[in-house]
Amino acid sequence: MANSGKSYQSNLDSALFALLLDPAAAESLQAQLLDGLRRKILSSNAFCGVRLPASRVLAAELSVSRTTVQIVYDQLISEGYLVTRQGAGTFVAQELPHLSRVASVPRHPPAPVARWRPFQSALPDPALMPHAQWARHLDRAWRAPSADLLARPDPLGWYPLRAAIADHLLAWRQLACDPQQVVITSGARDAFEIIFRALLPPTTTVAIEDPCWPKMARTLMSCGARAHPVRIGPEGLDPAQIPARARAAIVTPSRHYPTGRSMPLSSRLALLEWAGRSGGVVIEDDYDSEFRYRGQPLPALAGLDRLENVLYLGSFSKLLSAALRIGYMVVPQRMLPQIAAYFDAVGGQTSLTPQPALASFMESGEFALHLRRMRRVYARRQAYLLSAMAPAQGFVELAPDAGGMHLCAGLGPKLQGRVSDREISAEAARAGLCVAALSDHCSLPHGPEALLLGYAGFDEDTLGDAARRLCALLARMG
Amino acid sequence: MANSGKSYQSNLDSALFALLLDPAAAESLQAQLLDGLRRKILSSNAFCGVRLPASRVLAAELSVSRTTVQIVYDQLISEGYLVTRQGAGTFVAQELPHLSRVASVPRHPPAPVARWRPFQSALPDPALMPHAQWARHLDRAWRAPSADLLARPDPLGWYPLRAAIADHLLAWRQLACDPQQVVITSGARDAFEIIFRALLPPTTTVAIEDPCWPKMARTLMSCGARAHPVRIGPEGLDPAQIPARARAAIVTPSRHYPTGRSMPLSSRLALLEWAGRSGGVVIEDDYDSEFRYRGQPLPALAGLDRLENVLYLGSFSKLLSAALRIGYMVVPQRMLPQIAAYFDAVGGQTSLTPQPALASFMESGEFALHLRRMRRVYARRQAYLLSAMAPAQGFVELAPDAGGMHLCAGLGPKLQGRVSDREISAEAARAGLCVAALSDHCSLPHGPEALLLGYAGFDEDTLGDAARRLCALLARMG
Numbered sequence: 001m002a003n004s005g006k007s008y009q010s011n012l013d014s015a016l017f018a019l020l021l022d023p024a025a026a027e028s029l030q031a032q033l034l035d036g037l038r039r040k041i042l043s044s045n046a047f048c049g050v051r052l053p054a055s056r057v058l059a060a061e062l063s064v065s066r067t068t069v070q071i072v073y074d075q076l077i078s079e080g081y082l083v084t085r086q087g088a089g090t091f092v093a094q095e096l097p098h099l100s101r102v103a104s105v106p107r108h109p110p111a112p113v114a115r116w117r118p119f120q121s122a123l124p125d126p127a128l129m130p131h132a133q134w135a136r137h138l139d140r141a142w143r144a145p146s147a148d149l150l151a152r153p154d155p156l157g158w159y160p161l162r163a164a165i166a167d168h169l170l171a172w173r174q175l176a177c178d179p180q181q182v183v184i185t186s187g188a189r190d191a192f193e194i195i196f197r198a199l200l201p202p203t204t205t206v207a208i209e210d211p212c213w214p215k216m217a218r219t220l221m222s223c224g225a226r227a228h229p230v231r232i233g234p235e236g237l238d239p240a241q242i243p244a245r246a247r248a249a250i251v252t253p254s255r256h257y258p259t260g261r262s263m264p265l266s267s268r269l270a271l272l273e274w275a276g277r278s279g280g281v282v283i284e285d286d287y288d289s290e291f292r293y294r295g296q297p298l299p300a301l302a303g304l305d306r307l308e309n310v311l312y313l314g315s316f317s318k319l320l321s322a323a324l325r326i327g328y329m330v331v332p333q334r335m336l337p338q339i340a341a342y343f344d345a346v347g348g349q350t351s352l353t354p355q356p357a358l359a360s361f362m363e364s365g366e367f368a369l370h371l372r373r374m375r376r377v378y379a380r381r382q383a384y385l386l387s388a389m390a391p392a393q394g395f396v397e398l399a400p401d402a403g404g405m406h407l408c409a410g411l412g413p414k415l416q417g418r419v420s421d422r423e424i425s426a427e428a429a430r431a432g433l434c435v436a437a438l439s440d441h442c443s444l445p446h447g448p449e450a451l452l453l454g455y456a457g458f459d460e461d462t463l464g465d466a467a468r469r470l471c472a473l474l475a476r477m478g
Numbered sequence: 479m480a481n482s483g484k485s486y487q488s489n490l491d492s493a494l495f496a497l498l499l500d501p502a503a504a505e506s507l508q509a510q511l512l513d514g515l516r517r518k519i520l521s522s523n524a525f526c527g528v529r530l531p532a533s534r535v536l537a538a539e540l541s542v543s544r545t546t547v548q549i550v551y552d553q554l555i556s557e558g559y560l561v562t563r564q565g566a567g568t569f570v571a572q573e574l575p576h577l578s579r580v581a582s583v584p585r586h587p588p589a590p591v592a593r594w595r596p597f598q599s600a601l602p603d604p605a606l607m608p609h610a611q612w613a614r615h616l617d618r619a620w621r622a623p624s625a626d627l628l629a630r631p632d633p634l635g636w637y638p639l640r641a642a643i644a645d646h647l648l649a650w651r652q653l654a655c656d657p658q659q660v661v662i663t664s665g666a667r668d669a670f671e672i673i674f675r676a677l678l679p680p681t682t683t684v685a686i687e688d689p690c691w692p693k694m695a696r697t698l699m700s701c702g703a704r705a706h707p708v709r710i711g712p713e714g715l716d717p718a719q720i721p722a723r724a725r726a727a728i729v730t731p732s733r734h735y736p737t738g739r740s741m742p743l744s745s746r747l748a749l750l751e752w753a754g755r756s757g758g759v760v761i762e763d764d765y766d767s768e769f770r771y772r773g774q775p776l777p778a779l780a781g782l783d784r785l786e787n788v789l790y791l792g793s794f795s796k797l798l799s800a801a802l803r804i805g806y807m808v809v810p811q812r813m814l815p816q817i818a819a820y821f822d823a824v825g826g827q828t829s830l831t832p833q834p835a836l837a838s839f840m841e842s843g844e845f846a847l848h849l850r851r852m853r854r855v856y857a858r859r860q861a862y863l864l865s866a867m868a869p870a871q872g873f874v875e876l877a878p879d880a881g882g883m884h885l886c887a888g889l890g891p892k893l894q895g896r897v898s899d900r901e902i903s904a905e906a907a908r909a910g911l912c913v914a915a916l917s918d919h920c921s922l923p924h925g926p927e928a929l930l931l932g933y934a935g936f937d938e939d940t941l942g943d944a945a946r947r948l949c950a951l952l953a954r955m956g
Contacts, residue, residue: 011645011646011648011649012649013843013846014645014646014649014650014843014845014846015648015649015650017846017847017850018649018650018768018846018849018850020770020771020772020773022772022773024772025773040649043648043649043652043654044648044654046648061850106656107644107656107657108656108658110637110641110657110658111632111637111658113626113629113630113632113637114629114630114632115629115630116629116630126628126629127628129628131620131621131622131623132621132622134620135616135617135619135620135621136617138613138616138617138620138831139613139614139616139617141613142609142612142613142616143609143610143613144609144610145609148591149801150604150605150607150801151591151592151593151594151604152591152592152593152594152800153800153801154589154591154592159588159589159591163588166585167489167492168489168492170489170493170521170522170524171489171490171492171493171496171518171521172492172493172496174521176521176522178584178585178586179585179588180586180588180589186664186827186828186829187825187827189824189825189827190827197700215823215824215825218823218824219824222675222824224702290496292498293498294498294500294502295498295500295503322630322631323627323628323631323829323830323831324829324830324831325826325827325828325829325830325831326829345693345696346667346693346696346697346700347665347667347693348803349664349665349667349668349803349827350664350803350829351664351801351802351803351804351828351829351831351832352801352802352803353616353801353802353803353829353831353832354829354831354832365491365492367492368491368492368495368496369495371496372495372496372539
């Protein structure tokens with residue numbers, strides 16, 4: 001890492017290569033080099049003891065003669081700034097004559113890297129990402145990039161990736177769209193910002209599901225929108241409870257987050273009817289529907305709507321890797337001019353670096369094979385977790401789920417009324433487990449209580465060990 | 479691209495691999511496969527004529543026997559959905575019995591790729607990016623990523639990159655900071671959003687330079703801030719003209735954008751004095767100071783301030799590639815807790831993909847060598863442009879600039895009063911040249927007029943040809 005000798009070595013090189021010598025200046029090149037080198041050495045005590053570049057190398061880099069560099073090195077040796085070691089080269093002295101303290105800042109040790117803790121939900125297993133394939137696609141895209149990749153980046157995203165996503169949605173979600181309706185984003189927050197700034201008036205009221213993704217209300221607030229939570233029933237969000245002033249509703253119809261329920265067709269049609277009648281837009285967050293283990297998933301709501309009033313949001317953070325930060329939205333044709341105008345005004349934010357690699361990864365079919373493989377692995381992990389949690393019967397209520405990446409475990413008779421899901425979550429956190437409380441996903445009072453147990457991101461050994469610890473903890477609290 | 483046969487081939491595979499068969503269901507696997515396959519084929523007319531996977535491959539993928547797949551294929555052949563060609567395999571029929579139109583969307587041809595046009599400013603030459611080196615760093619970082627890379631990404635950025643940036647700033651900008659003060663962003667807009675949401679009250683008034691980056695006011699507005707433009711004089715932004723309600727000032731002290739002036743020490747001290755007195759923050763946008771061709775650049779304002787009240791913004795979009803979308807800000811220690819709390823609340827947005835590659839590219843010294851090489855190339859291109867524009871003497875006023883990536887050409891006596899910089903810009907756009915008008919960078923009335931001629935991004939042939947066309951155009955308009 002950065003505190004190694006190697007890094008400071010190249011950093012001194014970098015500092016010296018940054019020197020500017022002006023042949024037209026009144027001062028000689030030699031005097032300029034002497035002054036510049038002395039100042040660079042004094043600029044940081046991190047350089048103490050570091051080797052200088054060979055005089056030949058520095059001379060070539062600065063376009064001066066080697067003799068000039070040697071004279072300057074000799075001068076600084078005589079001043080005590082530099083020392084020579086027989087056969088090893090020239091080094092900055094360990095003790096400098098007048099070490100300037102101005103530019104030296106003590107470095108704190110880096111904060112420890114945050115590890116994923118067992119039962120973290122919405123996390124694909126980072127170890128199962130096909131890294132070698134992915135690195136090959138990155139290398140191929142960028143080693144000798146096409147002229148199109150070097151042209152002005154389209155703020156809506158790299159076209160072949162948008163086309164590959166359109167193909168994927170047709171194959172996996174029965175959603176037909178033109179690639180030009182697909183807009184690449186840095187994830188759900190970026191998508192919400194684009195939607196609430198480009199398409200809707202400021203301080204729009206938005207109906208959201210309660211419970212929902214805990215950052216939702218804060219994210220909407222940071223976009224200037226106002227969240228209006230609606231407690232969902234067994235059939236999902238009831239459009240009759242959307243306030244008249246609302247101009248948008250955010251829903252997770254395929255699998256409600258985090259309870260996992262899917263919205264029946266009747267509720268879907270009612271929601272589309274609300275949108276048509278009120279002129280509102282429905283935002284469908286379809287975050288992990290590809291991980292379906294049994295039965296046919298209901299097609300995307302946006303497909304039912306034929307992309308008239310529904311914006312569809314997808315993400316690769318759950319399908320592939322949380323590190324990518326690539327998501328997308330599919331936009332009704334009539335809204336595209338406003339989106340384009342917004343990007344013209346403020347520009348795009350999403351890095352182009354991963355986009356061509358992801359496009360060829362999808363075009364090659366490797367992405368579909370990966371999803372299918374993960375579906376098998378995650379289905380096994382869900383079954384394993386269910387069996388590993390068997391000792392907690394009576395404490396929590398667990399049932400197989402037809403899809404998803406976590407289980408939502410209600411509190412059983414041995415816990416109900418004695419302890420809250422939040423207290424269990426806090427106790428589990430002390431034991432190193434990331435068990436989220438369902439009531440922390442509610443902003444309305446008297447939210448339902450349950451524990452969220454993410455299983456997709458962890459192998460069976462880890463899940464087994466974590467389940468044993470959680471069972472013991474629940475038995476103690478019951 | 480996506481419309482090739484190859485892509486649809488793998489897309490049909492992908493669609494079939496997405497099928498879910500449930501051994502526990504009432505329907506037989508064979509009936510489920512027959513129904514699923516029929517629906518997939520009908521879902522898009524893009525599949526017409528496409529070859530199906532071999533029965534052996536599909537059987538293995540779906541965990542059914544090969545006989546089951548063969549029976550289903552035979553059934554669909556008899557129904558007219560599939561056809562066989564001797565020795566070539568099984569294909570979707572060209573004409574389908576009852577083609578469902580629901581999911582078929584005609585695809586528009588992609589919009590043409592936008593090429594960079596000569597004289598675009600703030601653009602590094604995409605052809606000179608060391609692509610092979612860059613791809614090697616990407617491949618090395620991701621082929622077999624370290625456990626730290628697979629851990630929970632730090633929303634403030636990949637630590638070794640933050641450390642490499644701290645090293646770079648010490649070497650090139652005489653700015654000393656701890657790596658933990660460096661926050662990785664998706665560029666200037668992202669940085670402004672973080673600053674105005676995390677550190678300042680909503681609807682903060684911000685003093686900005688006039689002229690300035692044209693998207694500045696819109697970007698600030700989209701963050702909820704209110705821009706108060708101050709017309710700059712020869713000494714830059716005068717703190718006496720900052721309104722009392724302002725809590726922030728955004729400046730480009732090293733090289734004012736786009737006039738190229740640098741702010742003298744007296745103005746810098748006055749600005750720091752304003753910040754100390756008013757409790758305001760100064761945001762230093764140091765966008766291209768590394769490209770300095772003569773003389774020593776003034777150190778960063780943030781260094782003079784010792785990072786007390788100044789936030790420093792840097793970017794790799796101008797140093798390396800516009801496609802990266804990686805920038806950074808250096809934050810005073812006392813403001814770090816608020817930044818961390820903001821990221822806790824809403825999460826980070828910047829892709830991790832390029833970060834470890836950029837870190838090792840910087841640590842290896844290749845980045846410093848690249849900057850030095852670009853400095854030589856861009857200095858030559860500036861000199862070349864000056865000579866190529868010699869025929870326009872009297873029409874425009876051009877002088878060598880000690881740094882930067884564009885020249886700011888005032889209107890000469892043969893044009894002044896006859897034609898505005900905006901009219902020239904519009905005429906140049908019709909001729910395929912991207913000559914920006916200085917007055918388009920002003921939001922206050924009676925802005926100064928000049929033409930911005932970016933030279934860094936274009937080779938001498940392109941610059942020479944573009945300069946000839948511009949000279950002819952100016953002569954016609956004069």
